[in-house]
Amino acid sequence: MNDIVTRFEENPLLSPKDLTPSREGLTIACLLNPGVFIHEGKICLVVRVAERPEQNEFSVSFPILKEDGTTEIKNIHLNDADLIATDARVIRYKGSDYLTTLSHLRVLASDDGIHFHESARYPPIYGKGALESFGVEDCRVSQIEETYYLTYTAVSPSGVGVGLKTTKDWVSFQSHGLILPPHNKDCAIFEEKINGMFYALHRPSSMQLGGNYIWLAESPDGLHWGNHQCIARTRENGWENARIGGGASPIKTPEGWIVIYHGANEHHQYSLGALLLDVKDPSLVLARTHEPIMAPTQTYEKSGFFGNVVFTNGHVRHADQDKITIYYGASDEFVCGGVLSISDLFKALEQSPA
């Protein structure tokens, strides 16, 4: 391992206890995987807030969003022979899958990038409609000119896909439905057009043939996507042999686009790696780190709602253009931050084909 991230001493920056549940009867189980943007001079996080009812020792309880916006609580007795609950995040019951938590998105702002606060300035974003009845998760924010593009995971009994909203003021949002059908997540739009086209990374999953790989797509308008190409696959090593997926919008450098991505192994340990994509043709992978640039090492990264996870989908670039603050979810329960330098990243990016 070649960990190049200097964690903040203040980590975790945010824990479930720091926020108030969205409604009575629910508790916040996890704060995680923030998208990041700059707005009105502040550093802002779009944090995923995962809630569930108080649990008791006899049953699993979980919330589902109904069409009218209210929440229904389902209870399943732990002795029920039809219940399969081996994963903290998903349960299977009578042939259907459910999430143990219901997520929405909340915006928190900061002057220093370390202390984040809720504000009435920013309304929360809840799932809406049949394709988001199990919630909205893991939002990436890309700013292109004056418009912010929010790509997030939309979850429902119909599957897990990528939803898109746009906004200019973080008060009124335009919903554009699912831009990528199931099973897909980890979508981030590049923050500038290339040859007149929008580009995005995304992570479809296959049931048979293929796997959990990083793909690239093109769009003339940011809403409709095509020419999907697979640019990076899992590798048979200790840290990214099960799943990989893109993080935040790629970072432009003269040498190419840097993608900080996550890789998970068969033990569901999540670490971070990096790709370097050609500036003019981002379907060309110029380099890829062999070792993780960050892996779970701290207590808050190793223990929590779902331990052994570092997962980033948001960052800000410093004025020196070399330093980057990445924000990341730790153990699916905490929001943390750390700093890395692009020159260290380039040292880690051996010039080896993907």
Place this chain on the structure above:
Amino acid sequence: MNDIVTRFEENPLLSPKDLTPSREGLTIACLLNPGVFIHEGKICLVVRVAERPEQNEFSVSFPILKEDGTTEIKNIHLNDADLIATDARVIRYKGSDYLTTLSHLRVLASDDGIHFHESARYPPIYGKGALESFGVEDCRVSQIEETYYLTYTAVSPSGVGVGLKTTKDWVSFQSHGLILPPHNKDCAIFEEKINGMFYALHRPSSMQLGGNYIWLAESPDGLHWGNHQCIARTRENGWENARIGGGASPIKTPEGWIVIYHGANEHHQYSLGALLLDVKDPSLVLARTHEPIMAPTQTYEKSGFFGNVVFTNGHVRHADQDKITIYYGASDEFVCGGVLSISDLFKALEQSPA
């Protein structure tokens, strides 16, 4: 069951022995799942031709398309402990999936809709590039004005997605890459725009949450797709509880768009059903058949390369506007045909919500 299809007495219309393999060393294992179009006054089929090397009793042999267009034959000994070969169509070896056959598409023309012949007029269509190295399959053809849109399954180690080619003359083709990323197939474009937009049915598959359902997508240009919506899910009955997927381009009637689709149960038996979609908003399902309108009953539908399958992705409408000839793959080995009437279809389409 409420079988409304009158099979042709000449069935099967095409069998593997009727065509010549594409190259020495391969035999044709299956002819199946034809797309259908009218061209220069003839009824034409785009037949999927699935080939493999001669098999012996000691090993499984299968072909893979290389980047240079040549074919590599892989051999795996049946005693190899790493080989999992329980499905005639797919094998698993050392953690990777492979197809047992390599498919390309071949166009056959007919004057009477029953006797089809190859012709030098129509070049075959082979998979090309990294995303089609396991072949191209199950092509739907939609004609919009003078352009034919070919949507087909593109298969490779990166997954199973939907490729698009367009042509006006069936000699020169424009490739548009994958319009839908893995795991996706069964895509058919509507043959006219609705409110200025292209529409298509497709069938993404989910690993967790969701299933094998029919989705609808929109596009401004036919190449880039968005606003994906789930319009029909599997149902707990004897014939479509495992998978459903759209057939050919929907049939326009004054009452709505008719979709003839396939459903498979847990025993991999494939039957046909129908949906009725709103004329102006095809995301609205107005009706759906409860019983199959066609199921495997004939010897050639029950026994073959992969038995108990009827699967259609092409049809022609008769001049009377009521009768339709559907062409279908039987047992993944034969091309067959039959006639049904739209008025019988409407009788089968109870007015029940999906």
